[in-house]
Amino acid sequence: MRDFLPQDVRRRAYAIAIVEDVYRRYGFQPLETPALENIETLTGKYGEEGNQLIFKVLRRGEHASSGEADLALRYDLTVPLARVVAEHRGTLPKFFKRYQIQPVWRADRPARGRFREFFQCDVDAIGSRSLVVEAELCAAASDVLHRLGFPDFVMRVNHRRVLSGLLGAAGVAPELEAPALVALDKLDKVGAEGVGRELAGRGVAPETAERLLAAFTGELTLERARSLLVGRADALSGVSELDELMALAAATSAGAHLRFDASLARGLSYYTGTIMEAAVPDLAGSLGGGGRYDGLIGMFLGEPVPACGFSLGLERILVLMGERQLFPGDVDRPPADLLVTLFEGEDPAEALRFACDLRGQGLRVEVYPEADKLGKQFKYAASAGIPLVAVIGADERARGMVTIKDLRTGQQTLTAREEAARLLTAASPSVGRDLVRSSDSTR
């Protein structure tokens, strides 16, 4: 788990603001859920491995000493969404489109780029089986990745029913389908040989495993998949859906990025239809992924509600943005536009009044808190990157003036104090920026 120091927070906020802006343009609305859920809400939703990574919170009160847990920390943003939809079904719109950007927690062994607390940026559309939903999600994720600076991403798509059909066609028994998918999902990471071993370990016969790997590692186009799946109606409807998705996405910014990839499996067990995953060449693993999960909400509500979503891996995206130097320079701007100095013997009230006047006009002003040598105060401003320093010496005080020194140019300007704000904002266009914040900004 990490502390985010000011520069980290600003960089994260920069990326998040872009994600939010794009999602809002698609009509998605913000949702936030509590960090803690009842433990039963989370267990049984993430598979066996997931279950063991859930952080559990001790029951309090009279049962505190029992060592029993009744709450658990949010593990992802999809299950809480399903709970919310089930709970608030009556008040939510027929098509509920929400985005959610919050931390989740997993009791994983920490590693490079893997943290036990990390943010997810999820966007989900509830209430429709139409492939317009998938196309819009691909388009929204595509717009985000373009705006963040990743025009080179590829969005691989597949379909759970196609996968299932291909497994069947290769001779995998239905009860071995789920474990075979878990094994296949690691093709990227462990290669064909590793997957072969894992398939054997999970009870898939050697010749079946071989057929499977041959199908999945070769050039398997959508047309070729269709011919392998003849007679499997369910799987063929999946192929048609992928065809339709490709055609719809072609009308959006996602079109040029989509590729059918029969080996894309996605680990989570709750997907029921299309699945997708975005990646760039300079990062192993994905920048985000998602899919259709028409069964999950029904686990809470009792009746099925169609749903489809996409989750961006913010932490990886931020690492890569740093490596590719995609943060604009002003994200790392200094803590203040101006430092007001304080002299020994000076009445600090005068400095405070001046600072407050400037702040009232939108400037970001720091007051050096204690009387100190002027040189030390200038040095403090320089080391913090504060570009301007205000000095109200004895002479300035008597005349209601102030001297402003620009540390970047060395230039000094003597001015009336009530003129200073106008002068400062005129002199430097970055000074006083961001005065008006969006009232729609989230968190």
Add this chain to the structure above:
Amino acid sequence: MRDFLPQDVRRRAYAIAIVEDVYRRYGFQPLETPALENIETLTGKYGEEGNQLIFKVLRRGEHASSGEADLALRYDLTVPLARVVAEHRGTLPKFFKRYQIQPVWRADRPARGRFREFFQCDVDAIGSRSLVVEAELCAAASDVLHRLGFPDFVMRVNHRRVLSGLLGAAGVAPELEAPALVALDKLDKVGAEGVGRELAGRGVAPETAERLLAAFTGELTLERARSLLVGRADALSGVSELDELMALAAATSAGAHLRFDASLARGLSYYTGTIMEAAVPDLAGSLGGGGRYDGLIGMFLGEPVPACGFSLGLERILVLMGERQLFPGDVDRPPADLLVTLFEGEDPAEALRFACDLRGQGLRVEVYPEADKLGKQFKYAASAGIPLVAVIGADERARGMVTIKDLRTGQQTLTAREEAARLLTAASPSVGRDLVRSSDSTR
């Protein structure tokens, strides 16, 4: 614990954006810390009652079955700050001014306006003993409360050394000082009689309790306090500090709001100097409070580091803003500016292309995801509050046009599709607002 639906998130974001904007103008920088801290970091910092309210997280792995806890959920934002300052001392500026707006968790019995997960908005200045720090914190909190719409708040101030001196002058033995403070802190809630009972229960002699209550419930001015404290140098230096704070604050927006109140105690044990608390007449309890705590960071660092902070109670502020109707109307704006309809038999790709074009120009556009009766789609837009609906019927399609209907006026406009964005943004100034988000916005 609560779910925040879209309107809730927007209202919270509106208030938080104002808090952030004000704090930035004072040169405070954003910090974020993880939700989970090592359990030893938190225990022993909040007094006995606080300790019991900490949510504890079960150890995982081989010790999972022991029922032992090794992590705990953040209880406030001050102790994590102290840990961060101790850990990052070398890289932080000499005067570290940070704001932090994050949830904290307390295993309290939930009640009206009291939640187990709630946000705190903290602002702290590390590294200086100067009262300029206190004055700036009062001014910043004052600016926030003014901008949120609470010009009628009162900021009560007191000083731990003054309190301590007054307790001593009334005859409270040094070892009973802490429990007596805890009792006095409840004067607001339980009245003089209740405090009297609690003082007796904590071992304060009846005549001492009586003297104490007489001193604290009467009109105790700073001058009167000074006369009661003659001969108590420590306490008198506290009186002088309050004098100085009043003089400094008079130069800021806080000046008119400050009142000395000898009965203000603040529950937390880590305060060492000035303490302050802001309240309004229509809310029992406070809108926020804070004070100087020069010893806390030393508990982590081994050497004392002066510090002073102020924490706003966001949840109460939001409740009161709702009651006083302080949220501007556009905080509750609809999820989209425009709904694009979909017809049976129409190629949805055309609707998607049109929607994506508009989004690229900053408009917020929702696409009705499935072909449906036009009346149902208009009804959907109306119930979601979406003001404009776009229809691309057979005739419009053939001519590259679109019909835009304004549901507020009933007016219909036929226009070329590539002209639509210009027309829409010109027609409604709120359409396409918030296109550019501040790159400095937080979370």
